[in-house]
Amino acid sequence: MISVRLARIEKSFTRGAPVLQDINLEVPAGAFVTLVGPSGCGKSTILNLVAGFERPTSGEIFFDDEIVNDRSPKDRGAAMVFQSYALYPHLDVYRNIAFPLEVANVGRAEIDARVREIAARLEIDRFLARRPRDLSGGQRQRVALGRALVRRTKLCLFDEPLSNLDPSLREHMRAELKRLHEEGDSTYLYVTHDQIEALTMSDQIVVLEGGVVQQIAPPREVYERPANTFVAGFIGSPRINLVRPATLRIPPELTGGRAPIVGIRPEDIAIGGGPPPEGTIPGRVYVAESMGAETLVTLEIAGERVTGRAPADFLPRSGEVGWARLNLARAHFFDPLTTKRIER
Amino acid sequence: MRRLGLTLAVVLVVLFCTGPFLWQLLTSLRPENELTSLDFPSSLTLESYRSVLTGRPFARSVLNSFLVASATTATSLFFGATAAFALAKLEIRGQRFFLGMALLASMFPGVAVVSPLYLTVRALGLRDHLLGLVLPYTTFALPMAVWILSGFFRAIPDEIYRAAIIDGCSPFQAFRKIMLPLAAPGLGTTAILLFISSWNEFLYALALTSSARSRTVPVAIGLFSGDHKEPWGEIAAASVVAMLPVILVALVFQRWIAAGLTTSAGKQ
Numbered sequence: 001m002i003s004v005r006l007a008r009i010e011k012s013f014t015r016g017a018p019v020l021q022d023i024n025l026e027v028p029a030g031a032f033v034t035l036v037g038p039s040g041c042g043k044s045t046i047l048n049l050v051a052g053f054e055r056p057t058s059g060e061i062f063f064d065d066e067i068v069n070d071r072s073p074k075d076r077g078a079a080m081v082f083q084s085y086a087l088y089p090h091l092d093v094y095r096n097i098a099f100p101l102e103v104a105n106v107g108r109a110e111i112d113a114r115v116r117e118i119a120a121r122l123e124i125d126r127f128l129a130r131r132p133r134d135l136s137g138g139q140r141q142r143v144a145l146g147r148a149l150v151r152r153t154k155l156c157l158f159d160e161p162l163s164n165l166d167p168s169l170r171e172h173m174r175a176e177l178k179r180l181h182e183e184g185d186s187t188y189l190y191v192t193h194d195q196i197e198a199l200t201m202s203d204q205i206v207v208l209e210g211g212v213v214q215q216i217a218p219p220r221e222v223y224e225r226p227a228n229t230f231v232a233g234f235i236g237s238p239r240i241n242l243v244r245p246a247t248l249r250i251p252p253e254l255t256g257g258r259a260p261i262v263g264i265r266p267e268d269i270a271i272g273g274g275p276p277p278e279g280t281i282p283g284r285v286y287v288a289e290s291m292g293a294e295t296l297v298t299l300e301i302a303g304e305r306v307t308g309r310a311p312a313d314f315l316p317r318s319g320e321v322g323w324a325r326l327n328l329a330r331a332h333f334f335d336p337l338t339t340k341r342i343e344r
Numbered sequence: 345m346r347r348l349g350l351t352l353a354v355v356l357v358v359l360f361c362t363g364p365f366l367w368q369l370l371t372s373l374r375p376e377n378e379l380t381s382l383d384f385p386s387s388l389t390l391e392s393y394r395s396v397l398t399g400r401p402f403a404r405s406v407l408n409s410f411l412v413a414s415a416t417t418a419t420s421l422f423f424g425a426t427a428a429f430a431l432a433k434l435e436i437r438g439q440r441f442f443l444g445m446a447l448l449a450s451m452f453p454g455v456a457v458v459s460p461l462y463l464t465v466r467a468l469g470l471r472d473h474l475l476g477l478v479l480p481y482t483t484f485a486l487p488m489a490v491w492i493l494s495g496f497f498r499a500i501p502d503e504i505y506r507a508a509i510i511d512g513c514s515p516f517q518a519f520r521k522i523m524l525p526l527a528a529p530g531l532g533t534t535a536i537l538l539f540i541s542s543w544n545e546f547l548y549a550l551a552l553t554s555s556a557r558s559r560t561v562p563v564a565i566g567l568f569s570g571d572h573k574e575p576w577g578e579i580a581a582a583s584v585v586a587m588l589p590v591i592l593v594a595l596v597f598q599r600w601i602a603a604g605l606t607t608s609a610g611k612q
Contacts, residue, residue, distance in 0.1 A: 053506060073509050080510045086503035090525045100511035103521075147511070 001029040001185050002063050002154035004050060009059035011045055011211075019045050020211045023059070027204075032181050032188040036198040037208035037234070043191045046208075047157055050189060052076045063155070078155040079148035079186075083163060085140045087132040087147070093119075094128040097146045104151075118150045121180075138169045149180065158190040162197060174200050195235045199223065207231045225332075229339040232263045232332060238296055238307055240265045242334075247302045248326055249281055255333060260342055263332035269308025269324050271297040273316050276323035283324060285316045299324055365587075372580035379576045392577035393585070401556040402582055405564035410589050412474055412560060413542040416481040420538050421531060424489025429519050429527075431490070432497035433505050443494060449487035454547060462551050472554045480548050485538045492537070496530025497523060532600030539593050543586075561586045 004027040012018040020042045027033045035043040048054045049061060052073035060067050068076055079100075087096050094115055095102075101111045119125040122142045132140055141161065148156055162170045162177075178201045181188050192198060198205045199219045207214040207222065207230075215227035226232035232240045240263050245255055248262060255262075276282040283299035283306070295310045299322050308324050316322060333342040371379065373388040396402050431439045461480050462471075470476030500523060508518035524531075546562040553559050559567075565582050568575050 051506075051510060053509075073506075074512055074514065078510065080507070082503045082507060084501060084503050086501065086507035088504065088507075088522055088526075099521075103512040103517065147507075151511075 002187055003027060003029040004155065004187065004189060005062040006046070006049070007060045007062065009046075009049065009061070010057045011042075011049065011054070012057050018057075018211055020049075020056075023211075023213060025206055025213060025216055027187055027189055029064075030185060030187055031203045032178070032190065032201055033204045033206065034190045034192060034198040034202035035206045035208060036192055036195055037214075039193055041208040042211040043193075043208050044159060045211075047080075047159055047189065047191045050076075050155075051078055051080055051157055076155075077153055078157050079151050079153040080157040081144050081148045081159065081161040083160040085132075085144040085161075085164075087140055087143055089132055092129050092131055093124060093135070093143050096132065096143055097150050100147065100151045114150050114152075115146075118146045122146050122149075137164055137166075138173075141165060141173065145177075145180075149184065152184070153186055155187050155189070158188065158192075160192055161190075163192070163194065170197075177201060196237065199235065205235075207234060209234075225341065226263070227341050229261055229263065229334045232334070236265060238266045240332075241269070241306050243304045243306060247304045247306070248328075248331075250328065250331070254328065254344075259336065260333040261336050261339070263334060264326060264328075264330065266296060266307045266309055268327040268330040269306065270327075271299060271308040271310040271314070271322055271324050273314060273320060273322050275321075277325075280323040280325045283322055285318055285320045285322050287318055288314075288316050290315060297322065368580050368583055371576060372584050374577060376577055392581035396578045396581045396585065400564075400568075400578075401559075402564060402585070404556055405559050405561050406585065406589065408474060408558060409543055409560040409562075409586070412477045412481065413539050413593075415474075415478045416485050416542040417535055417538045419478070419482050420485040420489040421535055424486055424493050424534065425524065425527065425531065426519070427486075427490045428493035429497050429523055432494045433500075433502070433523070434515060443491065446487040446490040446494075450484065450491055452484075454484065458547060458551055461548065465552055471552060472558050474558050476552050477545075477549060477558070477560065480552070481542045481545060485542060488541075489534050489538060492534045493527065493530050496527045500526050528600045532597040535597045535600075536594050539597075540590055543590055 006023050006025050009020055009023040010018060011020040023042075023046065025033075035046055037043050045054065049056055052068070052071060052075075055069065061069055063076065088099065091099065097115045097118065098111050101114065106114075115128075116125065119128055122145060124139060124142045124146060127135060127139060127143075132143065135143065141164070144161065158177075162173050165173060174197055177188075181201075190197075190202065199222075202219060204216060205219055205222045206216050207227075209230050215222055215231045217225075217227075222231060222235050226235060226240075229242055233242060242261055242263050245252075245259060245262050248264070250262060272280075273285075281301055283301035286298040286300045286305055288298075288310075289296045290312065292312065294312050295314050296307060297310045297314070297316065298305050298307045300306075301324065306324060333344060334340065335342055370385070372392050373390070374381075374385045374392075375387060375389050376391065378385050430436060431442055436442075465471055465476045465480065468476070468479075470479065504522065504526070505518055508522040509515070513521065544562060545560075546566065549560045549563045550566070553563060556564075561582070565579055565586070568579050568582070
């Protein structure tokens, strides 16, 4: 286990705007930290800086208490899983996994034992003699994991490793990765654009946008107390509703007389049909989507669209009359100018 | 009907390409008195081959050509591959400039530098010496190798190189263990091209050699002609013999190309 700390990191390439601005973040030893954000937010650049492929324009990178800015990737000793898997096409699965150990001059017997152990753990022991091109995407992904984990490094870096898998396999591998992290004792730094991966696996989430850290917090907190409208909109599915307070008929005394942006998640809005009961807001159905266990209904209220949940058997047509009942205790308020969260 | 047309077209193209070679082969097997005849020969004979291989120092020329072409190919391939890898995958200032210079150098008309090269080679004491051919040949083959190979190295995904580095390789280890095997098709292609161009080279070989000791095949054949008659049979036989090593080399490197096609790094 090793801790990683970025202090006042700036990165800009020769041409163009800065990619990273004043990045300060800490990955505690043994933690599973996820960098999440839309493409171009700088998350992969952070990973490349930690791996040593790129140098920061300014600022320091610490491994434990040592500055590693000048260390080559090889000397930083981190393992990495790439988005494209980057398997060696001319080597079979066994030699792919054994490769880092061979380069490190580990003894033949130990290599064999460790390769077979990790292959069995990842359920790829039947494919050891195959070439990467003869494997499915999921199998290749496991080989890439095996090649990283067989080294038993103190730090593992993941660059969107699940983004090329189909959804059911991705779900399965999310759980597997979480297990592997709990079983081993290395620090995981994980990059993804998929907020579900961030929520399900990590101890800490770092939300990035435009090269700036938006929030660093555990998954529950990022979800329950988003630091600004970007985080609120990016984390959580279906997406949070961000509307004017008047639309939801929020009494001014609740917002302290100001007119903030109101954020309320679809699970905190109950939707029904027919004449609106007392204390609900009437609207017209824009669209209803059956999710199996429930129906997601989007209403048009005062020119804005608000999505909420309804029972599975409520399947209105577009244009029908409906109503929404809000759980205002769980609404978030954001400053309309700074987009920052307003505590209340 | 369309199939028939296609077959006919293929046959025509094949005939067009192999025709001169087949004519050459036929000529080399004709009895001497029928050399200029357009009819089919009345009998086939190996007389021309016997006279080329025993009456002249031609075997020596074939050996010279083989040594020069092999040395040129090997040297250019080694330095070309390392340079191309560095230009394609390492962070080097002015990569475009270097590549541009390589392209420029490989397209430079050789005839323009014959006299300065002659003086240089003579000053080095390498005139009429095999090394005196390998050196100038390499100066032309190397830029070509760098240019072609850098394309092949660039085609290997960056992530594969990074994976090798993360797995603990030094850049040279990554080159040797991962990049070089993946560039095998490029190496094979380049090797064939370099070998053939060095094998066929006439101008420098004529200018820089003066005796059978270092003469290469094209020059040797060029000097077959006597004062009174052209020994067509011998020229044809020599040409056929001269082709064999090239075919052999092409077959050997073809295997690299084929092996590379099955392990290519592109879409996995």
